[in-house]
Amino acid sequence: EVQLVESGEGLVQPGSSMKLSCVASGFTFSNYGMNWIRQAPKKGLEWIALIYYDSSSKYYADSVKGRFTISRDNSKNTLYLEMNSLRSEDTAMYYCAKWDSGALDYWGQGVMVTVSS
């Protein structure tokens, strides 16, 4: 059974940094691209980053480019999202999701990030 478990939830002040993790199991992690998607409270879904299976390519939404960094450690079956210069508009539930053939086929349960003074 595919499982994606995010961690790193918390409340931070504007301008600060935070790192999220997503531990994968139930599939060969090193064979698949992975994504981060977020959902602001009562809002829709926003894709924010994709990393290829071997970290050879990384893509970001304009809203986070230059502030967020996606990475992975295939030896630990873990995906990361390092978030810097956080803003109030980054407040959202953050999901990791597995990428397969043009689709986000499995999602984690999500972690809440709140940016507030």
Next chain:
Amino acid sequence: DVVMTQTPPSLSVAIGQSVSISCKSSQSLVASDKNTYLNWLLQSPGRSPKRLIYQVSKLDSGVPDRFSGSGSEKDFTLKISRVEAEDLGVYYCLQGTHLPLTFGSGTKLEIK
């Protein structure tokens, strides 16, 4: 960026009725490999999204055949026949052909 226009924003239906949700893209979703990467997701209340349909019309394992997807190029439809109580939630279309990936704005399905 590809804009995904999803309608209607909400639906209220009785158990057993059928509903359709439309998703129109601002660009063709036919990829260079000739596949069309249009997906439908359901976010049940308090849950993370779950994929129902991929590549326009292929049902994920365990998804009832009351769900069907159709369409091509820029115009897609999700149909739910014989709605059941468990179908309530917010449905999203997602295009995976172009980066950035983009979602429709969602359709909230309520049960009368």
